[in-house]
Amino acid sequence: MKRYLITVLISTLVGTTIVAPANAAYTVKPKAGQCFMYTAADVDAPYARKNPVSCSGTHNAETYLVTKWPLKTKPSEMPDEEALNLAESLCRAWGTDGLISNPFFTFWAWYTPDPAGWAKGERWLRCDAMALNKSGKYISWKGLRIYTGVNV
Numbered sequence: 645m646k647r648y649l650i651t652v653l654i655s656t657l658v659g660t661t662i663v664a665p666a667n668a669a670y671t672v673k674p675k676a677g678q679c680f681m682y683t684a685a686d687v688d689a690p691y692a693r694k695n696p697v698s699c700s701g702t703h704n705a706e707t708y709l710v711t712k713w714p715l716k717t718k719p720s721e722m723p724d725e726e727a728l729n730l731a732e733s734l735c736r737a738w739g740t741d742g743l744i745s746n747p748f749f750t751f752w753a754w755y756t757p758d759p760a761g762w763a764k765g766e767r768w769l770r771c772d773a774m775a776l777n778k779s780g781k782y783i784s785w786k787g788l789r790i791y792t793g794v795n796v
Contacts, residue, residue, distance in 0.1 A: 679703035735771035
């Protein structure tokens with residue numbers, strides 16, 4: 645019986661330690677200059693799932709612009725292509741006024757508030773820059789900052 649209780653206790657503690665970070669929610673106000681350590685699943689998620697990490701440490705994404713979502717319509721209620729086109733125009737990812745003038749950054753992602761944040765009146769759009777290697781894996785770096793000072 646004692647061995648069973650110890651096993652259950654250890655399983656519970658280990659399970660909590662392993663599961664909790666993966667289920668962490670994005671709880672901070674977005675601002676340009678924040679850095680993140682993403683997995684492919686984080687990038688593909690419909691909403692931001694992780695809080696920022698220290699930019700002086702290893703990271704693979706940095707927020708280069710935060711602006712206001714200009715429509716009353718939730719991005720999730722728009723056709724995918726329409727929402728993406730609007731986000732791309734707001735993030736200016738590939739334009740002369742945008743971020744990707746540095747050839748290191750080859751990928752960008754955008755995020756809006758999750759349903760709970762939207763219900764509270766949050767209407768931000770967050771634009772993050774990343775780099776992919778030839779195999780399509782996210783490249784991590786340490787200390788490099790790309791923040792341009794644009795924060796609407």
